[in-house]
Amino acid sequence: MAEQKQGWARTLAGWAATLGIFFLFQSAVARPYRIPSGSMMPALRAGDRLVATKFPYGFSQASLMVHGRDIASTRLFGSTPARGDIVIVVRRGDGEDLIKRVIGLPGDTLEVRHGQVILSGKAVPRVALGHAMIPVDAAVPCDEGPLVAFRKPGPDGKLYCQPPLYRETLPNGASYTVIDLGDTVLPNGYVSPGDNYGPITVPAGQVFLMGDNRDQSADSRFGSDELGLGGPVPLETIAGRAEFRTLSYDGEGSWLNPLAYVSAIRWDRTAGSLRPTHAK
Numbered sequence: 317m318a319e320q321k322q323g324w325a326r327t328l329a330g331w332a333a334t335l336g337i338f339f340l341f342q343s344a345v346a347r348p349y350r351i352p353s354g355s356m357m358p359a360l361r362a363g364d365r366l367v368a369t370k371f372p373y374g375f376s377q378a379s380l381m382v383h384g385r386d387i388a389s390t391r392l393f394g395s396t397p398a399r400g401d402i403v404i405v406v407r408r409g410d411g412e413d414l415i416k417r418v419i420g421l422p423g424d425t426l427e428v429r430h431g432q433v434i435l436s437g438k439a440v441p442r443v444a445l446g447h448a449m450i451p452v453d454a455a456v457p458c459d460e461g462p463l464v465a466f467r468k469p470g471p472d473g474k475l476y477c478q479p480p481l482y483r484e485t486l487p488n489g490a491s492y493t494v495i496d497l498g499d500t501v502l503p504n505g506y507v508s509p510g511d512n513y514g515p516i517t518v519p520a521g522q523v524f525l526m527g528d529n530r531d532q533s534a535d536s537r538f539g540s541d542e543l544g545l546g547g548p549v550p551l552e553t554i555a556g557r558a559e560f561r562t563l564s565y566d567g568e569g570s571w572l573n574p575l576a577y578v579s580a581i582r583w584d585r586t587a588g589s590l591r592p593t594h595a596k
Contacts, residue, residue: 346370347556349404349415354456354463355527355534356415358448358481358493359402359590360558363455363565363582366590368404368556373397376552391552396421397523400490400592402558405525405549409540415558416535417492420524420548427514428537431496431530434515435487445481445493452477454567462497462508462531490592496530510537522548561588 351364360366374394397403397418405414420426425436433440449470452458458467458477470476480498485491497508508531518524525545527533538544564585569576 346559348562349413349558351415353532355529355532356402356417357456357477357495357529357532358450359528360415360561361450361456361564361585363453363567364561364585365563365565366558366561368558370556372557373403373551373554376554394551396551397554397557398490399486399488400492402590402592403525404555404558405545406553406555407540407545408549408553409546413555414534414545416525416527416533416545418523419486419526420518420536422518422520422522424518424524425515426518426524427516428510429512431498431508431511433484433526438487440484440486442482442484442494445483447478448476448481448495450477451475451566455565460532466497485595489594491595492528492592494528494530510535513537516547518548522550523554524548558590560590561585 346367346369349366349368351360351362351366354362372395374391376391376394399418399421401418402415403418405416406412407414419433420435427434432442447466450456450458452467452475456477458464458475463477463479466477466479467475468478470478479495482494482496483491484494496511498511510530510533516524524536524547526535526537534542534544536545536547536549538546540546564582565580566582568580
């Protein structure tokens with residue numbers, strides 16, 4: 317009987333150690349995330365899975381996953397994110413994890429005019445790239461708000477989300493693609509509310525975040541009553557840096573059906589880097 321109890325104790329200790337290592341790894345090294353919305357299209361779509369590293373900007377309550385509504389202003393080994401990084405941020409007030417891109421750094425004067433980002437008096441260069449061709453599926457129905465006007469058949473007869481694309485390049489050379497519908501009234505009567513903002517100066521110890529889907533992102537341009545970030549965010553609320561996609565699911569089928577675990581994968585979106593390219 318004593319040997320049996322010792323065996324159970326060793327088994328429980330082994331499981332406890334395994335869970336402890338798993339929690340430590342997710343808290344201090346890397347953690348998987350699931351994308352529930354289209355605020356970061358085209359880089360990230362609803363249904364994407366990604367891995368974010370927890371250590372690039374130091375450790376805080378946010379990065380260690382011990383946060384709640386309030387986050388202490390303490391960081392260990394802290395550093396400032398680079399412009400263009402995609403980061404996980406913990407929204408103050410409700411502790412919700414959001415994913416956005418770093419646009420403004422401490423000391424920047426930032427404003428948005430007719431969709432154009434202006435940093436310290438200089439317009440961020442951007443080049444029109446035509447229109448996206450994002451396949452419409454259960455995870456990306458393209459039927460919300462202003463995107464409805466861009467839900468159109470492609471040359472193959474299938475439905476695609478086809479909003480305007482722009483290549484934006486920040487002062488450090490970080491370059492990435494954004495969706496911007498403009499600040500004009502669209503056919504369905506929608507007016508983009510975030511295309512005119514500021515100017516504001518980003519305080520010390522904070523960064524300004526925006527989503528790549530500029531007209532469908534509750535980010536630093538919007539207040540907490542609009543589910544936004546309420547302006548620039550403190551560095552201690554940054555929980556990590558998005559590194560790469562692992563898998564992507566189109567939302568089709570039932571998770572009760574094991575075959576859907578494979579059939580619902582968007583194979584063309586597996587293992588993609590989420591770091592910005594840098595202009596030469």
